[in-house]
Amino acid sequence: MDFDLTEEHQMIRDMCRDFAREVIAPRSEEMEKTGEYPYDIMDQMAELGMMGIPFPETYGGSGGDWVGMHVCIEELSRGDMTLGALLDVTTSIVAQELYVFGTEDQKKKWLVPIAKGLKIGAFGLTEPDAGSDAASIRTTAVLKGDEWILNGSKQFITNIGLRHASVLLATAITEKKKGGKNIISTFIIPRDAPGFQLGERYDKMAWHASATHGVIMEDCRIPRENLLGDPNRGFSQHLAVLETGRLSIAAVCVGAAQACLDLSSRYAKERTQFGQPIFNFQTIQFKLADMAMAIELARNQYLKAAWLKDQGRNYTFEATVAKLYASEMLENVASDAVQIHGGYGYMNEYPVSRIYQAAKLLQIVEGTSEVQRMVIGRLLA
Numbered sequence: 001m002d003f004d005l006t007e008e009h010q011m012i013r014d015m016c017r018d019f020a021r022e023v024i025a026p027r028s029e030e031m032e033k034t035g036e037y038p039y040d041i042m043d044q045m046a047e048l049g050m051m052g053i054p055f056p057e058t059y060g061g062s063g064g065d066w067v068g069m070h071v072c073i074e075e076l077s078r079g080d081m082t083l084g085a086l087l088d089v090t091t092s093i094v095a096q097e098l099y100v101f102g103t104e105d106q107k108k109k110w111l112v113p114i115a116k117g118l119k120i121g122a123f124g125l126t127e128p129d130a131g132s133d134a135a136s137i138r139t140t141a142v143l144k145g146d147e148w149i150l151n152g153s154k155q156f157i158t159n160i161g162l163r164h165a166s167v168l169l170a171t172a173i174t175e176k177k178k179g180g181k182n183i184i185s186t187f188i189i190p191r192d193a194p195g196f197q198l199g200e201r202y203d204k205m206a207w208h209a210s211a212t213h214g215v216i217m218e219d220c221r222i223p224r225e226n227l228l229g230d231p232n233r234g235f236s237q238h239l240a241v242l243e244t245g246r247l248s249i250a251a252v253c254v255g256a257a258q259a260c261l262d263l264s265s266r267y268a269k270e271r272t273q274f275g276q277p278i279f280n281f282q283t284i285q286f287k288l289a290d291m292a293m294a295i296e297l298a299r300n301q302y303l304k305a306a307w308l309k310d311q312g313r314n315y316t317f318e319a320t321v322a323k324l325y326a327s328e329m330l331e332n333v334a335s336d337a338v339q340i341h342g343g344y345g346y347m348n349e350y351p352v353s354r355i356y357q358a359a360k361l362l363q364i365v366e367g368t369s370e371v372q373r374m375v376i377g378r379l380l381a
């Protein structure tokens with residue numbers, strides 16, 4: 001057994017860590033306050049080859065692997081989770097779905113610009129009446145001549161409001177089986193397709209720079225060739241790549257939690273009360289020790305899941321455990337970080353306060369904690 005990162009992984013880690021410290025972290029407060037997406041940072045990430053790490057160079061990627069991708073996501077999230085989560089959606093989910101299920105033409109047209117970071121992809125599973133029960137969608141797609149006509153809506157769609165957003169990969173009902181069960185297919189829907197409209201931008205609790213919108217499709221017309229993969233297996237295709245998404249969420253959580261530990265440890269050594277640094281008090285040290293332990297466990301878990309994926313092995317259990325554990329760990333770590341900072345920790349200008357406010361989302365997106373427990377429970381049955 002070898003727990004060392006390879007030389008290549010270490011290079012990715014060091015590059016992304018420096019980038020997060022020098023470029024991302026100094027902009028984090030401004031991003032949250034203004035809600036402006038840092039397009040210039042995204043462009044630099046693209047230039048550094050971060051947007052397509054696990055894909056071959058022929059498809060615009062960097063020819064790396066999923067461990068490298070997730071090391072990158074962790075490190076970027078240390079600077080600000082918004083940039084780590086960008087890779088979760090556009091690379092781990094959308095680009096991967098195009099890579100695994102797309103035709104050669106679809107890959108050339110849609111995957112290459114996304115893997116190069118020139119364009120951004122969004123994924124659409126959730127609808128107003130279909131959240132955890134994601135198969136109960138109502139959006140329909142009907143083939144008329146050479147076009148699919150889509151009608152319905154998707155909600156809470158991350159990144160679809162960004163300037164670079166090019167496509168939404170979304171599920172729609174195409175047919176009913178004999179027993180009345182829906183056949184769900186996945187479609188590549190260009191953002192500028194006729195009949196495709198963005199809803200209002202959501203006003204969120206945190207993650208203000210991440211532009212989340214609903215999507216409305218009214219007689220939305222897309223070419224026949226924009227069907228992705230097997231028409232009978234659109235739903236399971238979507239769920240398959242969401243497994244990697246869960247792994248990416250775990251890496252985002254580990255990065256943010258590591259930032260909480262670094263900031264809290266430094267603050268505890270600088271802040272004096274009762275004539276000494278608060279770091280000297282055992283209650284504070286124990287909090288820091290618990291944070292360090294939980295982060296280490298979460299990191300090992302996501303790396304194991306990513307490694308299994310790189311070996312082509314099943315990683316459902318490992319990715320689900322990684323997401324569930326890391327997202328709940330982050331909320332606890334961020335809460336302790338605010339506590340260590342005392343009243344200052346409650347002020348928006350302190351990064352730990354922003355991480356605390358943002359942490360809750362990670363227990364909801366890409367399957368709530370309850371859904372993760374259901375998946376693990378099913379695997380134990």
Ligand SMILES: Cc1cc2nc3c(=O)[nH]c(=O)nc-3n(C[C@H](O)[C@H](O)[C@H](O)COP(=O)(O)OP(=O)(O)OC[C@H]3O[C@@H](n4cnc5c(N)ncnc54)[C@H](O)[C@@H]3O)c2cc1C
Pocket residue numbers: 089122123124125126130131132133155156157158159204212361364365366367368369370371
């Ligand atoms: C900021 C943000 C960004 C998002 N980005 C995207 C995106 O890009 N694309 C996309 O498709 N979706 C996205 N989502 C949607 C997200 O994945 C869903 O919100 C999530 O899956 C939960 O669905 P829901 O909100 O409908 O909650 P519901 O499914 O209605 O759940 C409500 C509560 O009931 C619980 N529950 C539901 N069913 C069960 C059950 N069987 N047993 C026990 N408990 C249960 C849930 O765990 C939860 O606690 C985003 C959401 C947010 C908030």
